[in-house]
Amino acid sequence: MQKLAGFWVRLAARIIDYLLVVGVVYAILSLFRLDTQSSAVQASELITMIIYYVAVPVLWFGYTMGKRLFGIRIIRDDGEKLNFKDMFIREFFAALIYGASLGLVAIISSFMVIMRKDKKAIHDIIVKTSVTYGKPEDE
Template sequence: MVENPAGFWVRFGAKVIDALIFIVLGLILGAIFSDGTSEWVSNIISFLYALLLPIFWYGYTVGKKALSVRIVKLDGSQVTFWTMIKRNVIAWIVYGLPSILGFIGFIVIFGVSGLDVFMSEDLMSDEVLGELFKGFAWLMIGLILSGVLYVISAFMIGLREDKRAIHDLIAGTYVTKNKPNL
């Protein structure tokens, strides 16, 4: 049973705080590693932060703790590793699937005929431009559909009584203002 759910703006604020932490981390890592290593190191740390910190810190990230909200399972209990895998990995695959399919469509179009066309002498021909248009159309449609899923989730948080987004539905979680029972 969902008790005292957190709305859109407080959740958004927590995300902004967490993002600022990783901007600073990225700048620090960028100063340390000048060979491009900082980006993938920062991405790995960010992924582990979102996945593991709520498990060990009663559903909090730094942003959520700062704004006094936390992630819990539907019964109000502590999130588990599997819960966070569903919330952060499976759900993000769902959000990203249209983009992934759009990218695959882009690759397939170029794999089938695009690369051959690019080897031709006339790069401004109707054939080359047509292949480019089809490939980018697939890619843009995928990106737009992924964006639509994010917007739908934002509206779900804002409009649903239980304030649950797509990733909450997948993982069986919600974000609450309730403090943990220690």
């Protein structure tokens, strides 16, 4: 069994990912002097976030830039390759649930990663994923 990633390393990777995405979006907004109040610009920001958090791990063996920096990645519990459906559910519905609860469920989920032996957050349980250290065999 692979070594499971705990709360702090997962949080650090998420912060790096967030800063990277926000930095890219900000650079594009500044470069093209785009109106941040525009619905099209806001939709583009959302699409950029979805592409990064959903597509990048699917296409890059479970890594995002932040996860790669810390040597952790998302894997499916059944050993199969990550797919777009699972990653979309993992990211989108987690954000929806966490937002709808005004962050309360996110706090509970964080404590789950800290206290559970399997270090699973709510979104990991829903889609049957884990965050582990180590490289995939096919990388």
